[in-house]
Amino acid sequence: MDLPALxxxxxxxxxxxLSLLVLGLPLAQWLAGARFKGKPVVxxxxxxxxxxxxxxxxxxxxxxxxxxSPIGRAWIWLTGKPLAFSFEGLLIASxxxxxxxxxxxxxxxxxxVDRRLVEASYTLGASPLETFFRIGLPLAAPGIIAGAVxxxxxxxxxxxxxxMVGGNIAGETRTLSISxxxxxxxxxxxxxxxxxLFLLAVxxxxxxxxxxxxxxx
Amino acid sequence: xxxxxxDFVRRYPxxxxxxxxxxxxxxxxTVLFGPSGAGKSTVLRCLAGLDRPQEGFIRFGxxxxxxxxxxxxxxxxxxxxxxxxxALFPHLTAQQNIEYGANPQAAKEAAxxxxxxxxxxxxPAQLSGGERQRVALARALATRPRLLLLDEPLSALDxxxxxxxxxxxxxxxxxAKVPALVVTHDRAEAMALGDxxxxxxxxxxxxxxxxxxxxxxxxxLIVARVVGTENVAxxxxxxxxxxxxxxxxxxxxxxxxxxxxxxxxxxxxxxxEEVILEGAPHSQTSAxxxxxxxxxxxxxEGPLVxxxxxxxxxxxxxxxxxxxxxxxxxxxxxxxxxIKAPAIRLVPR
Numbered sequence: 137m138d139l140p141a142l143x144x145x146x147x148x149x150x151x152x153x154l155s156l157l158v159l160g161l162p163l164a165q166w167l168a169g170a171r172f173k174g175k176p177v178v179x180x181x182x183x184x185x186x187x188x189x190x191x192x193x194x195x196x197x198x199x200x201x202x203x204x205s206p207i208g209r210a211w212i213w214l215t216g217k218p219l220a221f222s223f224e225g226l227l228i229a230s231x232x233x234x235x236x237x238x239x240x241x242x243x244x245x246x247x248x249v250d251r252r253l254v255e256a257s258y259t260l261g262a263s264p265l266e267t268f269f270r271i272g273l274p275l276a277a278p279g280i281i282a283g284a285v286x287x288x289x290x291x292x293x294x295x296x297x298x299x300m301v302g303g304n305i306a307g308e309t310r311t312l313s314i315s316x317x318x319x320x321x322x323x324x325x326x327x328x329x330x331x332x333l334f335l336l337a338v339x340x341x342x343x344x345x346x347x348x349x350x351x352x353x
Numbered sequence: 354x355x356x357x358x359x360d361f362v363r364r365y366p367x368x369x370x371x372x373x374x375x376x377x378x379x380x381x382x383t384v385l386f387g388p389s390g391a392g393k394s395t396v397l398r399c400l401a402g403l404d405r406p407q408e409g410f411i412r413f414g415x416x417x418x419x420x421x422x423x424x425x426x427x428x429x430x431x432x433x434x435x436x437x438x439x440a441l442f443p444h445l446t447a448q449q450n451i452e453y454g455a456n457p458q459a460a461k462e463a464a465x466x467x468x469x470x471x472x473x474x475x476x477p478a479q480l481s482g483g484e485r486q487r488v489a490l491a492r493a494l495a496t497r498p499r500l501l502l503l504d505e506p507l508s509a510l511d512x513x514x515x516x517x518x519x520x521x522x523x524x525x526x527x528x529a530k531v532p533a534l535v536v537t538h539d540r541a542e543a544m545a546l547g548d549x550x551x552x553x554x555x556x557x558x559x560x561x562x563x564x565x566x567x568x569x570x571x572x573x574l575i576v577a578r579v580v581g582t583e584n585v586a587x588x589x590x591x592x593x594x595x596x597x598x599x600x601x602x603x604x605x606x607x608x609x610x611x612x613x614x615x616x617x618x619x620x621x622x623x624x625x626e627e628v629i630l631e632g633a634p635h636s637q638t639s640a641x642x643x644x645x646x647x648x649x650x651x652x653x654e655g656p657l658v659x660x661x662x663x664x665x666x667x668x669x670x671x672x673x674x675x676x677x678x679x680x681x682x683x684x685x686x687x688x689x690x691x692i693k694a695p696a697i698r699l700v701p702r
Contacts, residue, residue, distance in 0.1 A: 260454025
């Protein structure tokens, strides 16, 4: 198996899940609790990567990260390197693409927390932030972990967006699924088989884990 | 000085609204009484800072909790709230629940006051209904609140636990030495817990005062219905004389106190407890509200029996089991009902 690709995919999936915990939880808490006019628009934007063809999303991300876009230029000014076809660019793309896979389970988990418990916490003097960490987060934990695990598995096998934004640079942007594609292109079915089997096993294990977490929740 | 003064309007999205105007003295238990769906919990939530009224004010001592320009959130009102289903945190032990918003010393005292020290290591799922109620009350008291708000504190309990806690609850509330507002729709609970009673019905607080006074002297028909004055009959004033009024209820003439200011058509309200029964009348006529009638039905109600009579109109009496045996009451039996004039309350129709 392509070990540098495995290492890269694991790193990418781990960083994507962690980033989406940090970014997705406040977003999910906001969407679970708030009632405002533009809410359907925000929800649709968050869910867009679910239905958008990965190549389309990848194309726009590539354009946004390109050396001629404000974001691409700012990145070069900050780091001296281009964002497109780099691991950092790949990570950003993976986070955007994974957003709904994290945020939707988070919203489901957080909105199952009994509103009265939150209110009881308020009457006992706890701020909304303190209440989130002492009541919402522990009670929603199984659902939140399930969301993070799904995000991890999803990022581990992502192909279309990764190919568009990252290309195929060994050790930098060549992930497991691109390695499979590569092997098939070179008619190396044995290598493709080994990597595919590995991803199949991981996916199956993840689903078992998620369903046991769901039962707990 | 009144501890809590409120007069606010809370509107619901579908057009209904509640106007709550009330003041609470700085000690004692006030019961907010009314039928289900009257909006009692909404009033409580507005006081707790969990709901926001649309207009009016809520003042506590010298603080303003709510007016056009002010809204103090629940966290800064320093109140203690007991939720109807207790809302104990399921992932925390009883001890962690009680200590949630309190320092350990205050939590310890509250646990001792509610006699829950032995339950402290347990989680809410391992507690009985009555035990949960005690833990939730300890949690509310442990924060040393300045105002206690209790939403149907006993309704989630089975009858034996309810009877036991009802007696104890009043003692606990008084020991806290802060004003308490208890929401209930249960008469027995209202009488056992309250010093004062405020009746919320049909969108507003219709009457407030000492419990017995509101129960025995409802201001109007709505209050009479809500506090459960069983006998409410349409009546017509035929004679007024020296503070007394003779009214006709159907064909029956009754003598009642004339509260003054009433037009001819009124309702006569008679509490079932105030109706005295005796054996079949010797003479037919009486100016002292002795009404001949027949027993229609008997239904036991705790130590008492609810007797429905036909005296030309439907009259309900609540008497002891012994009395029903002494009088040999069975459906169809002839009896006389005695009602003192002051026990008949006339309200405008």
